[in-house]
Amino acid sequence: MNRTSLRAAAAVTVSLVLALTGCSTKAGSSPKAAASGGLKTGPGVTDTTITVGVLTDLTGPAAPLGKPALQSEQLYIDQVNAVGGVCGRKVKLLVRDHGFDVQKAVAAYAEIQPKIAALGQLLGSAQTAALLDSIERDQMLTLVGGNSASNLGHRHVQVLNTTYDIDMVNGVDFLVKQAGLKHGDKVGLVFQSGEFGENAAAGARFAANKAGIELVEQTVKPTDTDMTAPVTALGAAKVKAVLFAGTPGQTASLVGVAAATGLKVPVLASGASYVPQLLATPAKAALEKLLYVTVGQPALSSDLPGVMKLVADYQRKYPKEQLNVGVQVGALDGAVLVEAIRAACAKKDLSREGITNGLRSLKAFDKGLGSVQDFTDPSKAPSRRSYIERPAKGVPGGLKNVRKATEVPAVAEYLATRG
Incomplete structure (x- = not known):
């Protein structure tokens, strides 16, 4: 519908x-x-x-x-x-x-x-x-x-x-540098059908195009639990990294199957795709080694007061x-x-x-919980700065910050195209 x-x-x-x-x-x-x-x-x-x-x-x-x-x-x-x-x-x-x-x-x-x-x-x-x-x-x-x-x-x-698409634009910039991606490299894009996944995919496509990366896309249903099929397709395409927007259960399946089948490449997931309960699954080791999370709020293990x-x-x-x-x-x-x-x-x-x-009337809202937010314009996300985090067992929230809140130059360009 x-x-x-x-x-x-x-x-x-x-x-x-x-x-x-x-x-x-x-x-x-x-x-x-x-x-x-x-x-x-x-x-x-x-x-x-x-x-x-x-x-x-x-x-x-x-x-x-x-x-x-x-x-x-x-x-x-x-x-x-x-x-x-x-x-x-x-x-x-x-x-x-x-x-x-x-x-x-x-x-x-x-x-x-x-x-x-x-x-x-x-x-x-x-x-x-x-x-x-x-x-x-x-x-x-x-x-x-x-x-x-x-x-x-x-x-x-x-x-x-932030919104999901902004997180992906900021996140792809990090992933390109972290994985040493070059012009023409193939990167997987696996996303859930619906507003969440499609919004994240929009940001991912823009950022990939700007970086000269070729995307290999796979769409999954919210009810899908086994990511073997999309992982197999990405492995055959020899992708060097994966962008993901789906449920936490799908994250565990995708990363776990990828590691088990030899596709040991970094995976950048939207913040909604991760919960700390995943570290109690058999995918724990693969998640800690391969997964990055792009999200608008700091990790709960942050030292922000x-x-x-x-x-x-x-x-x-x-x-x-x-x-x-x-x-x-x-x-x-x-x-x-x-x-x-x-x-x-x-x-x-x-x-x-x-x-x-x-x-x-709140132009610079800040309660020490993350980025300063501007609520004056309902047509704009109140923040455009994303954190990059990694799974970590034994810390609050099961995540640790690896890059502070950042807005990359490509975000402004993307938002100009989004209107």
Whole structure:
């Protein structure tokens, strides 16, 4: 189903849910803002609380990321509430588990939409695509967990850090130097069908063309688990490196099969393709030797003060939980949300539009969690600097930084072509 059809289907579902619950779309999404002591308010805001929604996966395939992201955001919000909250109010998270099912996400959004001031976390590219029109209509500031460039250009939707294509442009520059690639060399490009993989592939193609590298492309389905076929094709083509954007399970299969069949070349993967649990698989040795990860946030083993504090706080609160990138996503969601509300409060406008305006006023957001981010233009990624990391057992998050946050010159050229 294409993007237009998906949005249309989602709109129909929302309409049906609203009809069955006896709610009017217009009444639910655009309530009249109230003035309280000169402060303009809207849905989800009372004299004592600001209620924020979270639509995530706690029971489905993305739960290994969804659960720590929720826990980390709740931890951040709890810390803020402990010192007085925001604008004289405590922030409350209203959580719904969509199990990574698009229709469940659409139904959950329809249920909580009248009760919330913003969406502090929305996990899933397909879920975001299905809800995009409703989010814009409802003027609902939404922090999304999918970093596809297709989520840019919408006033009330915000990705954090880089997009997948920017990470690939920065990453290919590193890989060319690391692997000593030369003009005319062949490099594999294996990517998952869908917005995530296709966005990463777009950046990879541009960077490869600029470097004079010939790509050998292989597309995989999100449900594919065995990467033997694409690895065999790349081996036959005698590629000297591989670019990859898929699920973490596919990463383990691809790197493990490549090493076992003699294709011992470096593999550069998008950040969404790795979780530290992979180091408990038979592919551990191959991952540590061959894999690099290109991603917009620093490794959790970083010595950045903000990251070190996050790791210490999370481990104190959840000592039995394994750290992964979801911890950073949740903390960053919480920090961005709080700063947007604070900026809105300063303008005496806690309506939904006021909270979005608050976000759009943040030009140099920095909480010590990575690169400085600019949220003023919804058509642009807030950061264009990517880290390069490598798997490492025994460190927080199972990754270590090998190149600091960098924006290579090719990024500006690529973005000019993307428009």
